[in-house]
Amino acid sequence: xxxxxxxxxxxxxxxxxxxxxxxxYTATGYPSLFWYVQYPGEGLQLLLKATKADDKGSNKGFExxxxxxxxSFHLEKGSVQVSDSAVYFCALETGGGNKLTFGTGTxxxxxx
Amino acid sequence: xxxxxxxxxxxxxxxxxxVKIECRSLDFQATTMFWxxxxxxxxxxxxxxxxxxxxxxxxxxxxxxxxxxNHASLTLSTLTVTSAHPEDSSFYICSARAGRxxxxxxFGPGTRLLVL
Numbered sequence: 185x186x187x188x189x190x191x192x193x194x195x196x197x198x199x200x201x202x203x204x205x206x207x208x209y210t211a212t213g214y215p216s217l218f219w220y221v222q223y224p225g226e227g228l229q230l231l232l233k234a235t236k237a238d239d240k241g242s243n244k245g246f247e248x249x250x251x252x253x254x255x256s257f258h259l260e261k262g263s264v265q266v267s268d269s270a271v272y273f274c275a276l277e278t279g280g281g282n283k284l285t286f287g288t289g290t291x292x293x294x295x296x
Numbered sequence: 297x298x299x300x301x302x303x304x305x306x307x308x309x310x311x312x313x314x315v316k317i318e319c320r321s322l323d324f325q326a327t328t329m330f331w332x333x334x335x336x337x338x339x340x341x342x343x344x345x346x347x348x349x350x351x352x353x354x355x356x357x358x359x360x361x362x363x364x365x366n367h368a369s370l371t372l373s374t375l376t377v378t379s380a381h382p383e384d385s386s387f388y389i390c391s392a393r394a395g396r397x398x399x400x401x402x403f404g405p406g407t408r409l410l411v412l
Binding site: 188220222225226227228229230273283284285286287288289 | 300302330337338339340342345389391400401402403404405406
């Protein structure tokens, strides 16, 4: 079956530090890959996505590249801000677009 | 972006009672709604998918008589946890999608259920 593994948190960084949150997946077929972000008290929001191998999703300074050879979709940002503090979820979707499989989420804390 | 709300945001109930959670799409018509459950430090687990006007499709291992889902309109879906027990305590999250294809799912903020 499908599964998503992401690094455990919390990840604590100083402002302007470089961020990497690792995500690897197991899936049948050719999944689409997503990163969702959940700010405190809010619902999950789509941050970025990639639908095929070697695609790069990007948004708000965050990037992730769909690596089929390593079955990975690591999230990166060159310079984090305090406002980036949130929980980040890696997810995949296969088939007709009905079901998302999520990782456990990684909490990011950015300090001044 | 599209907004999905949930009500209540948290609820505490006694064992044996039933609890209803509402999920509303505020500014779009949701053809499909999804219900997830999240345990502490675990991933969101899909419970069921509901399309407006039809019966919900439950994931394997989810008791449909325990978790009643009603998607009676294009803006409202409800999840009723019947005869709740402490093991039903969890974080329940809904999402909504405008179409039946690969459109983006928009998530609600979740409902924290505690059964005493």
